[in-house]
Amino acid sequence: MRHLRPLQLFVVAFTLAGTSAATAQSSGVRSGFSVSRLARIDSVLDRAVARGEIAGAVALVLRDGQPVYERAVGWADREASRRMRLDDIFRIASQTKALTSVGIMALAEEGKLSLRDPVSRYIPAFEHTTVALRSDTGRVVVAARRRITIRDLLTHTSGISYGVDSLVGPLYSARGLGPAAGWGWYTADKDEPVCTTMERLATLPFVAQPGERFVYGYSTDILGCVIERVSGQPLDLFIRTRITDPLGMRDTHFFLPVDARGRLVTVYASGSDGHAVRAPAGPRGQGDYVDGPRTSFSGGAGLLSTAHDYARFLQMLLNGGTLNGVRILAPSTVALMTSNQTGTLYSQEGEGFGLGFSTVERPGANGRVESVGTYGWGGAYGSKYAVDPRQRLVLVFMIQQIPDRSDVGTNFPMLVYQALVQPR
Template sequence: MRNKSRRWTVASMLVALLVAAPVHARDANTHAVDGVSRHAFSKQRAIRIDAALQRYVDDGRLAGAVALVLQDGKPVYQRAVGWSDKEAGRPMRVDTVFRIASQTKAITSTAILMLAEEGKLTLNDAVSRTIPAFAHTTVIAAGDAAPVPAKRAITLRDLLTHTAGISYGTDKPLAEIYKSKGFGTAAGHGWYLADKDEGICTTVERLATLPFDAQPGEKWIYGYNTDILGCVVERVSGMPLDAFIRSRITAPLGMKDTQFYLDPAQRTRLATVYASKDGRAVRAPDGSMGQGAYIDGPRRSFSGGAGLLSTAHDYARFLEMIRRGGTLGGVRILSPRSVRLMTTNQVSTIYSNDGMGYGYGFETTDRYGANGMDGVGAFGWGGAYGTSYRVDPESHLVLVLMIQQLPNATDIHPVFSTLVYQALE
């Protein structure tokens, strides 16, 4: 007993010494948050981000940009550079509104998971349960002489993971038939629906009559999948998609600048679209291939795949909610389990065999080095107008970069990501 008591005394002294050790005995730039060590964001090294963003503007490769980085939900970097409208002399602001195109997909996917949590649908449901026009879909792959019946029903899970075989119909052999029905090249670059004078369910019911690119579950094909999910949200909830998103997601999260169409009184807040041409940013044309009908137009089509407008701050709040497991500011949008489904690779190697995956609305990083300096478990996506985002739970980071450039031939996205990560000490 005496030896045991002595051992406990020695152990207690060692613990006391360790507890009393000065902070500088560790890396002074490393902090513990919720018991997990992370590295601090260096303001000094962040100066490199300033310089790079300004260089793209000064070189004429970009008209302007807004960059925002959150760590543990707090801004550690925020900058607006260049012009929202260069020709009008209107500078970029941190609250400038951007067309976020496919960044809409994560919000619509969230709506589907919310309805699943309410028991109103399951992810294995056939789409035809909600949209009967999808009961008998067909497929015409390259080399096929004629459409053939789908081998099985398309499910909501197929749509969430882009494995339904549905493209944007811009390539052969589908291009001509899709164009004739108002899809593909008749819809800008394929995904643009903002000028349609009809509800989204009318649009996707017409889509259901067309052949698709591949059999359900066999390939990862990017296309109208999330627009179809938007119609599912409307049918299941009994609400227009814009009303569901506003009342159930954006308003509770305080995302006051996220909507499908902008109030004409705020038109000067919307950034102008530019296009990469011969290494420089030139003003894009009006219409479906450029500025789009996000202010003046029918304002009837709520595209769950590519229709929303937002700001860097608004979208970062949505992402921070996801990073925190479905809750922000005392408001729970999703359960942690549903968030895990969204941010975990659900398609094995169908999306990539080199360390990247795809969950329910997000691209995932499954191997360090597969996507720059992304930590394992990072997730994100982007939009056709040039916006992009990444969430890195390992570093407690949310990265948002907003530009309006279609097409965008610059390398600003990987450069921005690298410069953010190099600022972690």
């Protein structure tokens, strides 16, 4: 495979398991993977770029902390003829949720909060919330049957959506949320602290009673505010001092440092013909991650990162909460977060949902090829990740395409697993 980097670069970038991909065999089988079958990933990525389905991507696979596949393909900015590089920076949107969830669990380990706590203990505006129900006349708003808890937020069973559906959309839009916030989750253009936004959210009706349904939405943004209230730090400082700096994630930020502007990947969108076209400026495209007000730190969708940085974070989880002698969480906490906590509420066949991650319960269902116990998620710009504890694998696929109608990211796990010829 022609895209593995030299030994010294891997030691600097990872030092995940004291080994490097450069020490692996150049042919045959590498870390249990067929080298010739790994080359199929190259073919698929090259074909997708050549056909114009995607502008570019970065793909990374680790086994036992060692890179076995790494590739930057296509364009970081097609119009400027800037090639994609392995250290290019991506908007990771909902992949932010994993770091915020880890931050909450770190505070729980310190006894500073409990998963049973009502959110209103930290954000009083959530003491009395409401729920919108459909009726013959359109909408009726009723009181919530109970208070929302920290656990409800971690499992997305709070009943809180992104407010883009017809039931509550007009109400949310009038308060600068839902349809007025790009795709619903976007807050990078807001010149107000995230807690101010979440307090405004608390006055709006939600779409389900707490604990009754899996509803994807602002729950993790609320957790970001909880972190600020409990720690006494802005969310960006908390994430940096407690997670990204200790793990050596030097390129992970809420807003891009000026000296890194040239590494931010351009956002594209799948057109009606399936070809990737440059996305517009603003919340439904390039976003305000460089020149925005730098005030709203979204715990649900605000971070920028690289494939390498995010792989370090995932390797920490795979290691049971530690990386290179730095412990972020206890093994039991990671096990709790990455096991199904929602029963059958999560609607994807063969999957469950833990405390911040989806989980594979039945391989083969819903097209999932990963092992039982694999956990992961993705981001609105098309990026995806998975951690397979049984096979000791970390998969990271980075792209910037919204909406993304290509199947490259969806098919990436199959391409990886078809090359795994020595499973455990």
